[in-house]
Amino acid sequence: MNLTILTKELKKGVSITERVTGKNLTLPILDNVLIEALSNFLKISATDLELGVQWWGMCKTEKEGKITIPAKLLGQITGSLSDEKVNIKEKGNTLVLEGKNYKTQIKGFTADEFPIIPSFSKDVFIEIDARKIKDGLMSVVDMVSLSQIKPEISGVYFLFEKDLVRLVATDSFRLSEKVITFSNKQGYKNMFKERVSFILPQRAAKELINIVSDEEKTLRIYFSESQVLFETFLSTVNHPEINLISRQIEGEYPSYQEIIPREGKTKITVNKEEFLRQIKTAGIFGGRTNEVVLKIAAKEKEVEIFSQDADVGEANLNIPAKIEGSSLKVSFNWKFLIDGLTTIKSSEILFEFQGDDGPAAIRPIGDASYLYVVMPIKL
Numbered sequence: 001m002n003l004t005i006l007t008k009e010l011k012k013g014v015s016i017t018e019r020v021t022g023k024n025l026t027l028p029i030l031d032n033v034l035i036e037a038l039s040n041f042l043k044i045s046a047t048d049l050e051l052g053v054q055w056w057g058m059c060k061t062e063k064e065g066k067i068t069i070p071a072k073l074l075g076q077i078t079g080s081l082s083d084e085k086v087n088i089k090e091k092g093n094t095l096v097l098e099g100k101n102y103k104t105q106i107k108g109f110t111a112d113e114f115p116i117i118p119s120f121s122k123d124v125f126i127e128i129d130a131r132k133i134k135d136g137l138m139s140v141v142d143m144v145s146l147s148q149i150k151p152e153i154s155g156v157y158f159l160f161e162k163d164l165v166r167l168v169a170t171d172s173f174r175l176s177e178k179v180i181t182f183s184n185k186q187g188y189k190n191m192f193k194e195r196v197s198f199i200l201p202q203r204a205a206k207e208l209i210n211i212v213s214d215e216e217k218t219l220r221i222y223f224s225e226s227q228v229l230f231e232t233f234l235s236t237v238n239h240p241e242i243n244l245i246s247r248q249i250e251g252e253y254p255s256y257q258e259i260i261p262r263e264g265k266t267k268i269t270v271n272k273e274e275f276l277r278q279i280k281t282a283g284i285f286g287g288r289t290n291e292v293v294l295k296i297a298a299k300e301k302e303v304e305i306f307s308q309d310a311d312v313g314e315a316n317l318n319i320p321a322k323i324e325g326s327s328l329k330v331s332f333n334w335k336f337l338i339d340g341l342t343t344i345k346s347s348e349i350l351f352e353f354q355g356d357d358g359p360a361a362i363r364p365i366g367d368a369s370y371l372y373v374v375m376p377i378k379l
Contacts, residue, residue, distance in 0.1 A: 001037040001065030001090035007081050007099075009057040010042070010088075014071075014078045016211055016242060017046040020053045021071040033074065034114040035095065036066040037088070041239070045117055046071060051204050052117040052245040053211070058236070065090045066111040077104055118245055120222045120229045126160055126196070128180075129187035130219035130232060134212040136167045136178040137205050139343040139370060144202040145171035152251035155199040160190055168256055174336050174374040175256055176343065181369065198228055199253055204246035211242050226250075260373055261361045264352025266296060266325035268303060269365065272349045276341045278317045282307040283334035285315045291377050292334040296353075298327045307334070330356045331377040337362075340372035 017033050024030040027049075036043040042059045046052065067090050074095075083099035090096070095106045137156065145153040150172070159166040165180040165188070182188035190196070200208075208230055212219065215235070222229040230244040282292045287309040295304040303321045308314040330353060341349065346364035353360045362372040 001035075001067065001088065001095075002062040003037045003042060003059045004062075004085055004087050005042050005057060005059035007078075007083055007086050009059070010086055011078050011081070013042065013044045013055040013057050014075050016055050017044045017053050018071040018075045019207065019210065020046040020048055020051055022048065024048070029068065029109065029113050029115065031070060031072070032068045032109065032114065033071045034066060034068050034111060035088075035108075036111075037061050037064050037090075039064065042088070045114070047115055047117050047245075049115060050201070050247050051207065052243075053207070054117060054240075054243040054245075056234070056239060056241055058234070067093065067095055067108045068111050068114045069095050069106055069108040073106055077106065118224070118227055120224055120227075120245075122220075122222055124191045124222075126191065126221040127189040128165065128219050128221070130212045130217040131214065132180050132187065133165075133167075133219055134209055136165070136180050137209050139178045140167050140169040140176040141202060141205045141209065142339060143169040143171060143174055143176045144205075147171075151249055152199060152253055155201045155249045156205045157197065157199050157253045157256075159195065159197040160192070161195050162190070163188065168253070170254070170256060172375075173333070174340065174372065175259070176340065176373075177256070177260075177371045179369045196223070197253070198223070199249035199251070200228065200246060201249055204244065208244055211244060259359055260371065261352055261354050261359055264325070264361065265355060266298075266328045266353040267323070268296060268351045268353075269322040269348055270303065270319055270351065272341060272344055272347060272364075274319055275349065276338065278305050278319055279334050279337050279341070282315045282317055283338070285309045285312055286334050287312075289377065290333045290335050291331050292337070293329065293331045296321075296323060296328040296330075298323045298325065325353075328353055328356065330360070332360075332374060333377060336374050340374060343372070344370065 021031050034045040041056045043056050045054045087098045093108050097104045153170050157168040163182050167178045220231040231240050232242045234241045282305045285307040293306040303319050305317040340362050344364045346366050348365040350363045357378050359373050
């Protein structure tokens with residue numbers, strides 16, 4: 001192996017791949033990345049057997065080759081490099097990084113020990129605006145269940161239809177759905193004739209958010225029976241830049257649309273930022289149960305937010321609101337309310353209630369693409 005690459009490119013590749021690695025006592029090889037010198041490209045790969053990442057960066061290759069190197073050590077060394085370019089060579093099981101004023105040698109392992117990352121047939125795929133998927137995931141990914149009792153809700157549900165994509169996450173206490181629509185299929189190409197769906201583990205979803213840049217790029221999605229591949233491309237040449245390969249979570253995703261309120265008995269419209277500020281203040285006195293009470297006064301056109309902690313004190317806060325329907329008293333976990341409100345970008349929100357014990361829905365005013373459903377605390 002002998003190649004020269006821009007230092008900033010090397011740092012980028014190491015940063016993207018080393019996040020997948022970690023201390024693994026049973027399989028120490030998983031603490032490493034696979035470095036490959038290919039014709040015109042440096043390729044870096046990492047995997048924990050459930051999630052894999054492959055990165056390509058353009059370089060000048062004098063001699064092809066490959067070696068396995070400890071990821072953390074490589075990250076520490078590349079992080080300190082300052083030269084514009086770095087020369088990378090392999091000598092036996094040692095990787096040499098050399099510049100104008102430095103030369104480092106990292107002891108590695110034979111590339112044959114590194115696990116094989118699954119390959120995919122790329123004849124059929126979904127092509128989509130990468131930033132839309134990233135923004136959509138950011139609005140739902142934190143609502144995923146952290147419990148392994150119901151593995152089918154421990155990931156983000158992807159549903160691809162003719163001209164839209166649904167992203168859904170729930171932990172049984174709250175649910176968020178983001179619908180990404182496309183006019184005239186611009187920015188969206190689905191080569192599958194039928195609806196396609198899968199459940200992506202939360203960790204893979206968060207890594208997908210990390211690898212997708214804010215630049216205008218295309219994301220391709222490929223499927224196998226039990227895995228999924230997300231692929232981005234280099235902007236200068238028609239070649240993959242990043243492949244993210246993840247297992248799919250087995251099982252059927254719950255019929256979540258059955259619990260979405262169709263028509264609220266009581267509806268309030270409030271300023272989002274003011275409501276969010278009041279909820280945060282009330283949360284200080286939420287106690288161990290994180291409970292805040294909303295008292296909706298239809299005649300007075302206002303909402304009282306009340307919380308009490310016997311050891312700390314209590315809060316009584318009021319916010320003006322447009323109210324439709326009858327007065328109501330209902331309790332919520334204030335942290336769940338904040339999780340939903342902080343993902344909304346509109347200045348006003350519509351809060352719909354089914355009574356004091358049914359699911360409630362929060363919707364952005366002027367944006368029908370997002371929905372947040374939260375269960376109240378029974379009084």
